[in-house]
Amino acid sequence: MANPHTNQPAHVKHYFVSSEQQFDAAKMGMWLFLVTEILLFSGMFVAYTIYRSWHPETWTALSTALDWKLGGLNTIVLLASSFTVAMGINQIQRGNQKGLLINLVLTFVFAGMFLVVKYFEYSAKFEHGLFPGAAFDPHGVSHGFDYATYNVPYGPQFFSIYFVMTGIHGFHVLVGMGLFAWITVKALKGRFSAEYYTPVENCGLYWHLVDIIWIFLFPLLYLI
C-alpha cells in the first residue's frame, strides 16, 4: 500500500522523505522527552542527596525500614521487563509478529508484578502509620519490631522522599502499562511489521528509562 504521490509505504507521512527519516525523527523526539524525564527525577534525587548529606545517620538507619528483598525482587522484575521489551523489538525487526506479542504481554505482566509488590510494601507502611508528610505517626509492633523506633528527627523527611520518589516512579510504571496495553492491541491487529514498528521502539525506550530510574532508586533508598 504505497502513497501514490511520494511512492513511500502508507505509514510514511507526506512531510518525511522516507520511512527511515520518519523513524529517526520519532526516535530523536523520544530521546528528547526522556531527557526531560531524567531532569524530572533528578530534582527528587537532589532532594534525597541534600537530606542524606545533612542527616547521614538517620538516612542509613531508616533505610532499614525498607525491605531490600522486596526491592531486590522488584529490581529483577523490571530488569526482566526491559529484557522482554528488547526481545520484542528484536522479534518485530525480524518480522516475527507472534514473538513481538508474547514479549509485549510478558513486559506488561512484569510491570503489573512490580506494582503488586509496591502495593504490599505501601500497605505495610501505612498499617504502621508510616505516611508521607504531616500524617507521619509510626506505631505498632510487627515481627517483634517496634515501629515507634522510626519516630526520629528528620524521619518524616526520609519517608516523604521515599513515598514521593517511588510513588512518581510507580505512576510512570502505570503509564507504561497503559502504553503497552495500547501497542499490544495494535500488535494483535497486525499493525506492526519489520518495516514499521516505531511505536514499539518508542514505548520500549520509555520503558528502559523507567527501569533505569529504579536501578538508581533501589540501592539509594533500600540498601545504603
Added chain:
Amino acid sequence: MSQDHGHHIVPVKTLVAVFGVLVFLTVLTVVLAQFHFGALEVPIALGIAFTKAAFVVMIFMALKWDNRVNATILAVGSLFVLVFISFILLDTEFRGDLSNTTETTIMDQQRMDEGLEGREPARSDISFNR
C-alpha cells in the same frame, strides 16, 4: 535474517548476556551493601548503578548503534543534571559557615576589645548586643 532499512538488530545472545550481567550486578550491589564501607558506600552503590544503567542504555536501548544525535542529547542532558546537583551542593554543604556574623564589623569588634582591655569598663562601655 537480513537487517531492514539499516536498523541494527541486537542479537538475542547479546540481550541474554546483558540481562545476565544486570542480574549479577544487582546481586553484587546487594551483597556489598551488607558491609560497612562508610564514606565509600554511596560511590560504590552509585558506581554499580551507573554501570547497570550504561548496559541498559547502550545495549537494550541500542544507543551504541544509534544515530549519534541521540547520544549527544543524552550526554548534554546528563551534563545539566551534573551542573544542577553540583551547584546545589555548593550551597547546601556550606550552610552555617557564616553563623558567626554580628551587626558590627570584625574591625570594629577588635577595636572595642582593645579599648576594653585592662580598663575598668564604665557603664556606658558595656554593650550586651554587639
